[in-house]
Amino acid sequence: MNEYYIIKESALRDFTENVFRSMGCSDKHSTLAADVLLKADLRGIDSHGVARLTGYVRLWEKGRVNAKPDIKIVHETPSTATIDGDAGLGLVVAPFAMKIAIEKAKNAGSGWIAIKNSNHFGIAGYHALMAVEQDMIGFAVTNASPLVAPTFSTERMLGTNPICYAFPAGKYPPFITDMATSTAANGKLEIAQRKGTDVPTGWIQDKNGNTTTNPHGLKEGGSLLPLGSDREHGSHKGFGLSATVDILSAVLSGASYGPWAPPFVAFINPLPDQPGQGLGHFLGAMRVDGFRPVDEFKSHMDNWIDRFKQATPINPDQRVVIPGEPEYEAEIERRKNGIPLIDVVVNDLNEVAEKFGIEKLN
CATH class of the missing domain: 3.30.1370.60 (Malate/L-lactate/L-sulpholactate dehydrogenase, NADPH binding domain)
Known part of the structure; x- marks a missing residue:
């Protein structure tokens, strides 16, 4: 069972900026890069937020990202x-x-x-x-x-x-x-992997083209499917x-x-x-x-x-949702109450913090 940590936006922003600075990015670029990632987390798009930060660090370590x-x-x-x-x-x-x-x-x-x-x-x-x-x-x-x-x-x-x-x-x-x-976006698979849950039918096919619900299907030679x-x-x-x-x-x-x-x-x-x-x-x-x-x-x-x-709903308890509305509502709530991060992500981020000698997330 995964545990969630609630991190204040300001703390997560400072942490992320410090990681980018440690990679050699300028203050201006560190602030901007952190803002893009935090925007994803604030809007509830957890697959593209700070959970991706370790990926950028690894690409930089391999010389595939130019910090300047x-x-x-x-x-x-x-x-x-x-x-x-x-x-x-x-x-x-x-x-x-x-x-x-x-x-x-x-x-x-x-x-x-x-x-x-x-x-x-x-x-x-x-x-x-x-x-x-x-x-x-x-x-x-x-x-x-x-x-x-x-x-x-x-x-x-x-x-x-x-x-x-x-x-x-x-x-x-x-x-x-x-x-x-x-x-589905690949980040959705990463979330399922961290949670240890299957993915819905129709997201992935195995290496032979058969549908699979295994979130690790890509690592076993499978592929994501088009919309x-x-x-x-x-x-x-x-x-x-x-x-x-x-x-x-x-x-x-x-x-x-x-x-x-x-x-x-x-x-x-x-x-x-x-x-x-x-x-x-x-x-x-x-x-x-x-x-x-x-x-x-x-x-x-x-x-x-x-x-x-006002479109007539199939279920009276399920309102019609306008594109962008859930993310807008999530941003209001998360700016006020903090950003939830799964323990696996926090542990990964703290490993990066230890590598760069910066303050860890609490």
């Missing part, structure tokens, strides 16, 4: 740009890119940025919400470690490749769709979405794509003959007032949300 990157634009038009992340933390590279997308949108109506030579960028929602803060529509996608088999295959060819759209509203919090294009699970339930749609993310993030930017995407696991080296550099992202910002006045849009977003919240 020279992030720069290598190609540019008035509304687009391609950025070389110099193997930096995706937690730092992606916000840098989104700021450029926003500035381009202010001048051209929209801004679109392709990024190569980066690493795992945390939750896509963090970056998309940066645009929402400017009364813009935010878009964020990234390719990832190849863990997902395309429909009719057993070979890992694609990442969980999330897609995120974020829209500003008026009286309501932003509408935000942030989802993996696989049936839809199998062809009869629409996995070709998930495959198509994931492929689209891979092409926008990596083929367009010059990052490595498909099975060549660098793994997040430090002890697995990237495949030889890389066609590109590092992981890739694709970010966008669109001015709402490029289409209609912002106040009008927000009013109609509120009306949209109102009507969908």
